[in-house]
Amino acid sequence: MKDTQTKKLALLVGCNYANTPNELHGCINDVLAMRQVLINRFGFDPNHINLLTDAPGSLVMPTGANIKDALDHMVDQAEPGDVLYFHYSGHGTRVPSIKPPHTFRRLDEAIVPCDFNLITDLDFRNIVNRVPKGATFTILSDSCHSGGLIDKEKEQIGPSSLKNSNFTPTPTSIPIITKSKTIPFESILLHLSSLTHINTPDLATHFLELFGDTASLRFRFPSHEIDSIPSLHEDNGILLSGCQANETSADMNPNGGNGKAYGAFSNAIEIVLKENQGDLSNKEVVLRARNVLKIQGFVQHPCLYCSDDNANSLFLK
Incomplete structure (x- = not known):
């Protein structure tokens, strides 16, 4: 007999890039802190939480291919019904x-796995399109340029929907x-060029040379095919981004x-959940x-991108 109980599945990825010029600390x-929140607050089974980090000794590194x-x-x-x-x-x-010779060059958002095999907004769009109807897929990205990380997802909270206040940060006495x-794409290009030894400014050439079929769809598909990838009218994707x-x-x-080092957005989410023990909507979070x-x-x-219904649905419920 089929088990009708709702499943809660999670993938948590933390990249510190230790001993590189791009090293982070928190x-x-x-993701270790969020793992405990998922278990204690939201009832996730520890066996259904997959943790990928680039900590020394990790058996599975968070490369682009492994994350995908x-x-x-x-x-x-x-x-x-799954979460x-x-x-x-x-x-x-x-x-x-x-690519050139087009005069219009839009900038697309991406995350940077430990091997620099970028996962772009188009990849996340493709993944969201595969989520079964009735399930939800929540992405929380504590990274730069994370607003819009699901291509063509509707903005609920962001630069077009909320005006930013002229807020001046308060100086702190704590060092x-x-x-x-x-990581600027120019630095990514320089890094990839040093590995491929190919003299071209075209990122796609380097990604395809190094990563082949595991490279992002952004670099594998012609532009007219990329434009044909649809966004569903009421899809199941929910993006909470750390910034615009x-x-x-x-x-x-x-x-x-x-x-103890931490990401400012991840830490803010933990504070919100700790201070509000009741259910919160995605918009409230x-x-x-x-x-x-x-x-x-x-x-x-931080921004929120999702359908109108999911904006008001409960976070991870």
């Missing part, structure tokens, strides 16, 4: 989406080392590097996280 802490394999596996298991959750803490970036969770597409998210290293970051003096504005 990303692994973020884990996401595909999670979606393949999903049935109507899927992906939490990413690490670097983000924006890349030009259309805090802050680093933006972004043109902003950066902060990685915090308190007490001069001697305290994002608005309250915005307020926490504002009070703390951060200049980043």
